[in-house]
Amino acid sequence: MLKNYIKKYQLLSKQQSKDIIVEHKNAPWQKHTWNKNVDNSNQSKDKDPAILYMDQKWAFVIYKNLEKSIYDYFTTVSDGSMYTKTFSTPRFNKYGVEQKMDYHVDHIHSLFDGQHRGIPILSIITLLNEDYKGGEFCFKLDGKEVEYELKTGECLIWPSLFMYPHYVKPVTEGERQSFVIWAF
Numbered sequence: 447m448l449k450n451y452i453k454k455y456q457l458l459s460k461q462q463s464k465d466i467i468v469e470h471k472n473a474p475w476q477k478h479t480w481n482k483n484v485d486n487s488n489q490s491k492d493k494d495p496a497i498l499y500m501d502q503k504w505a506f507v508i509y510k511n512l513e514k515s516i517y518d519y520f521t522t523v524s525d526g527s528m529y530t531k532t533f534s535t536p537r538f539n540k541y542g543v544e545q546k547m548d549y550h551v552d553h554i555h556s557l558f559d560g561q562h563r564g565i566p567i568l569s570i571i572t573l574l575n576e577d578y579k580g581g582e583f584c585f586k587l588d589g590k591e592v593e594y595e596l597k598t599g600e601c602l603i604w605p606s607l608f609m610y611p612h613y614v615k616p617v618t619e620g621e622r623q624s625f626v627i628w629a630f
Contacts, residue, residue: 448587451523451605455515457508458599463574466504467623473498475540478547493616495545500536500625508536508627512570512601516629519568519603530567534628539614541581541622547614549586552606552628566606566628573600578620585612 458466475496500508513531520528539547552569571583573596583602585592587610594602604610606628614622 448585448609449592452585452594452610453519453522453603454594454596455518455601455603456599457511457515457572457601458574460598462507463599466500466625467574469504470498470500470538475538478539493544493546495539495541495547495614495622498538498540500538505536508572508625509533512627515570515601515603516568530629532630534566534630536625536627538623538625541578541614541617543619543621544616546581546616549611549613551608551611553608566630568603568629569606569610570601570603570627570629572596572625572627573598574623574625575621578617578622580616580618581622582615583612584615585610 475498478494478497512533516530520526541547552566573583576598582593583596585594585604596602
């Protein structure tokens, strides 16, 4: 069953999550873009979130916390012989009212551009706040929508495969902040 490979972990404390939001509030956010895969160009959609790549200070804290969750993930879903310590730079996603992430799979073009040189094997999304409405995180598994509720500082880990299409529904009130990491 596909749901058996989606696991939830507490990655950050509420205070760490709040500190990350505060420290990056005035950072130079950019518009999210999608790779079109046809001609390797990027496109942006009107309702896409803003994105920001995290600074090294917080990335170090996150990677350190993530190691235990990754180890637990692999020992839970397999015989424990698999493991990785190679991660992409954490990328913030900030969703305002009516913003969403369209239905997609994590075949992330930028991970192949020479910077990381890896095929993502795991996707990891962490929620940084709960003071918003809407913005539900959903998978489409076996033809059905499966919604996952995350609390502040919790992450979901799942295989970065075509079998795990996912999306974020539009935010209806407030601002949803999260970050994503890909392991390879």
